[in-house]
Amino acid sequence: MTGARVLLRTLTATAAAGLLLGGTPAPAYATASATSSGGCRTPAPQAPGTSALHSLNSQGIERTYQLHLPPNYNPRRAWPLILSFHGRGNTGAGTEEFSKLSTLPAIVAYPNGVIGTGDGDRQAWQGAPYAAPGVDDVAFTSDLLDTLEEGLCVDQRRVYATGKSNGAGFTGLLACRMADRIAAIAPVAGAFYPETGQDCRPSRPVPVIDFHGTGDATIPYTGDADRGLPAIPDWVAAWAQRDNCAKRVRDRVTEPDITVSRWVGCDRGAEVRHVAVSGGGHTWPGADIYSGGGYTTQTIEAHQVLWDFLRRHRLPRATNH
Structure with a gap:
């Protein structure tokens, strides 16, 4: 199948996902209003349609990230960028495999965390109790964006952040501290430890779409007080309050195992949305390979649903970096 046909199929499915969850389909690009980065007209660091590992130095630490360019990447056109943060012990490349984010019409970067502490000494992100002490992943994210x-x-x-589990929790921290550079976030099965939301005063209302399984045994939907994890509905409602949303509309059951909650009338056009997977495990909705323990729904594709939401939100020009 040619790159053009793959792109067409992705856009068609994405539009359908938007209608399913109550969104309004929007064009994949808005080049007329794009604010281009300094890298425009610069030769690409790798061939379009490929993924490759890259590195950069941040705070004296050599950091790595998996970078994917869309098949029709053209340096004369400004592209949306998705940052995808892996879960504890996973990798950027591993997340690319199950998330299907690299099928979207966007540049996608999959950063790798630093090995943390505790059980197994696995890669992790700032904000979790097992993250590497002293590592500032917010600063790393800023350095990565600069690069x-x-x-x-x-x-x-049009820079967006998503992630799974510990990486999803980290997107909450980014929304709190980097709202001037991150247009919207889409956490999946998020581990929202207290540090990811302490003193959270974003510089602007941040659109949020959150996914979580009600049967998640790793990060319980109802919370875990012993680990400081909030109930997921409470975490989402807190963002609706930060964004000064006017009301929560009636929940919609869009599939037998999918319930969508929405808060609207938020400041500056923000919106907050929650996708609950009934009985869903610690998984990425729609994944075709292992993404975590428990039930993986196939009634929706998380990458399509989150893209339909994210692509409709942009940073105000006044806050552009």
């Missing part, structure tokens, strides 16, 4: 924007043609108003 990507210098070497690629990025629409700086």
Whole structure:
């Protein structure tokens, strides 16, 4: 199948996902309003349609990230950018395999965390109790964005963050501290430890779409007081309050195992949405390979649903980096 046909199929499925969850389909690009990064017209660091491992130095630590360019990447056109953060013990490359994010019409970067502490000494992200002490992953994310924007043609108003588990929790921290550079977030099965939300005063309302299984045995949907984990509905409602949303509309059952909650009338066009998977495990909805323990729904594809939501949100021009 040609790159053009793959792109067409992805966009068609994405539009359908938007209608399913109550969204309004939007064009994949808005080049007329794009704010281009300094990397436009710079030769790409790898062939379009490929994924490759890259490195950069951040705070004296050699960090790595998996970078995917869409098949029709053109450095004369500003592209949206998705940052995808892996779960504890996983890798950027591993997340790329099950998430299907690299099928989207966007540049996707999959950063790798630093080995943390505790059980197994696995890669982790700031904000979790097992993260590597002293490592500032927020600063690393800023350095990574600088690197990507210098070497690629990025629409700086359309930078998004998603992730799984510990990586999803980290997107909450980014929304709190980097709202001037991250347009919207899409956590999946998020581990929202207290540090990911302490003193959270974002510089602007941040659109959020959250996915979580009600049967998640790793990060319980109802919370875990012993680990400081909130009930997921409470975490989502807290973002609706931060965004000063006017009301929560009636929940919709869009599939037998999918219930969607929405808060609307938020400041500056923000929106908060929660996708609950009935009986869902610690998994990525729609994954075709292992993404965590428990039931994986196939009634929705998380990458399509989150893209339909994210791509409709942009940073205000006044807050562009």
